Amino acid sequence: MAMLEKACQKAFGKALWVYHANTGACNGCDIEVINVLTPYYDAERFGIKLVGSPRHADVLLVCGPVTRQVAPALQRLYDATPNPKLVFAIGSCATGGGCWFDTYSTLGGADKVIPVDFYVPGCPPRPEAILYGVAVSLGLAPKTVGAELLRQESVEELARGESIVGEVRP
């Protein structure tokens, strides 16, 4: 695992060229992705550059619940991207299908078709959230979320004077 991390840092240390794939998004996430590349957020200072062909890209940015029509194209896109590659699922639709997760016309999430490396939830995610995802992938920032498992105390535990509300169990 450490070796893989080192290899990734060597491979992705200089510049990430991204290819932006719209797999049925409503354009919300697309606009935020373009927003990240503007001088205000300026992802180009990290060497991130939008390219026009998946054959030039290191990173695929997938936006949208994968519709049935686009699923084979997404698979071809993934195959066309040279190794090593990263896949970012941008927005609620790409991470889990959004509110179309169980509809007939979408597959519900990019990870149903291709392996996804990083998830950036949000509807749409703030440009800062996308930048944070990039920072997490480059190792500049730690991830801040984890599965939260909460519970309330039962009557017996209350009678014993135990209060465990809000405890996060790993």
Place this chain on the structure above:
Amino acid sequence: MLTSKLREALICLKAGRVTLPYPFAPHDPEPGFRGKVTIDADLCFGCGGCANVCEAGVILLTDSGQHTRVLEFFWRRCTYCGRCQEVCPEGAVKLSQEFQTATNDAADLYLRLEVFMGPCQRCGRCFPPPTPLERMKRTGFRADGEGGRA
């Protein structure tokens, strides 16, 4: 030609630096921003209104055992509409200002709360409202069942 270019350069220099120092310095969202869902375990009493109104079917409600009702938030597909926050009678469900939720593991985008329910004195289990009228009086009633399509 040249003067116009020089003027352009002057304008650009006058503007100074516009780029946010974002990943190295925090940049908080405006108030009213709806971010990651949080739940206050103290306040929730397990009415299930949030599961009824959730558009993306993020919230799954199951009764496990006699005294516990389990609320599960699969918020990887949350659309941040804020209906759960609106409908919660106790203000337990809140959408926080947290937006830095990027992760490499989809299992991180999960929240689970076990609510201790007051059971029926006679049969000893937590129960759904018995009559159609009482069901319709429930918070965030929706005709297609109990909510939570996950």
